[in-house]
Amino acid sequence: MGKFTAVILDFETTGLSPGYGDRAIEIGAVLVRNNRIVDRFQSLMNPGKRVSGFIEEYTGITNEMLAKAPPAEQVMERFASFIAGHNLVAHNASFDRRFLDAELSRIGRRRTGDFACSMLAARRIYTNAPNHRLETLVSHLSLQTDGVFHRALADAEMTAQLWTAMIGELKETYRLRQVTFELMHSLGGVAKKAVPAYLERVAAGRTCACARGGRSLG
């Protein structure tokens, strides 16, 4: 696993909380290596329960589509192999992390990679964005889009573009030769006001970019 490798993923689900019985209905993910997408994963999955009209409307994924989809357990077995050994990224990662861990738990598998959050990083890097929803950031940064939102692979691809754009932004602004997953991950734990000073110290080679719990940094 190289320093520049990560799987960027997105779940569509029946709702907001796996703790209240919500399930994943679609997974989309891209494997990014050296800021390029080198592999993709996408599948609907049958959650064994009906989805609400709101979710059908929000995602465009219907109960009819899910009835024909493979069981979630079968899809998650394949996905567990796809992410094996890789660090992970998602937009509002705490949401996708809960669903990933819940679905893996159902098949007796566990995640090994760290999870970084593109939303937390974006809040620190794009402080002037109108808000930090994925759709807004795609528009704000003029990222390439086919106009599809709230489908797993489309959102994962846009999150990947956002991720590489942020890496480019840090490289340019702070003249960093490389921006690792660990640095992006650590950024989510640095207090907003302390971010510029933190990155200046990283650029000067005086800070371990692997540090977490960095609210005291800077």
Place this chain on the structure above:
DNA sequence: TGCCAGGCCCTCTTTAGGGCCTT
């Protein structure tokens, strides 16, 4: 059918409340 959560972050804060983000 409709309902539900949780982590982060700011501030009119820390013995708290509420907005943001995800489906």
